[in-house]
Amino acid sequence: MTEQTCGTTNIAGVSFSVYPMCDGFVDIIKDALKEVDTSKVYMKTDDVTTTVRGKLTHVFDVTKATFMHxxxxxxxxAFQATYSLGCPGDSSGDAYMAEDEQTINTEKVKTMKQPVGAKFSLYPLGGGNYMDVIYEQIEAMKQHVTVSSAHYSTRLDGEAVSIFDGLERVFTATVEGGSSHTVMTVSISANSPSHKGGVFNE
Structure with missing residues (x-):
């Protein structure tokens, strides 16, 4: 059995995939990745997913920008992602923790209008008073997006930038609420044929 060790426990990471539903999907993915500044994170793409590691704010900055582009x-x-922060984890991304908090893709995407539907599930695996924190953050998110319940998840409808920003706030608040290992799964869909006037059909 391999012994698990913890490095810098505030390293955040995400494994994500972007799925353009069209013949030119390769070019869309490559062009999106080219437009995103990834200099403040560790990033590696293989035939299954793209992995990003570093400070939480930069991990969200890079994934948000990739999806938007x-x-x-x-x-x-379609976008699928699993975000994680806390021990057990890896320490190979420690060098990127020296970066400052200033995001570098925000200005390019903050004014983009892109209605989406999303679902997310949050898993605080390390204790803490997390349920009250989650409910508080979901209530706060209702000021910016439409929130509804779904099986095994919470549904969000609205502008993509607002949804990504809300997800980052929820994740951060859960970590700060005492969860030593936090995981969040996210699914987002943009420009779906089932999208009718800003409301997704059930």
Whole structure:
């Protein structure tokens, strides 16, 4: 049995995939990745997913920007991600923790209008008073997006930038609420054929 060791426990990471539903999906993915500044994170793409590691704010900055640049093509784009912060984890991304908190993709995407539907599930695996924190953050998110319940998840509808920002706030608040290992799964869909006037059909 391999012994698990903890490095810098505030390293955040995400494993994500972007799926453009069109013939030119390769170019959309490659072009989106080219437009995103990844200099403040560790990033590696293989044939299954893209992995990003570093400070939490930069991990969200990079994934948000990648999705936005892919979705702006107008093609139906799906996004799947698993975010994680805390021990047990890896320590190979420690060097990127020296970066400052200033995000570098925000200005490019903050004014982009992109309605989406999303679902997320949050898993605080290390204790803490997390349920009250989650409910508080979901209530706060209702000021910016439409929130509804779904099986095994919470549904969000609204502008993509607002949804990503809300997810980051929920994740951060859960960590600060005492969870030593926090995981969040996210699914987002943009430009879906089932999207009718800002409301997704059930």
């Amino acid at each position: 892919a979705a702006k093509t107008g093609e139906h784009v």
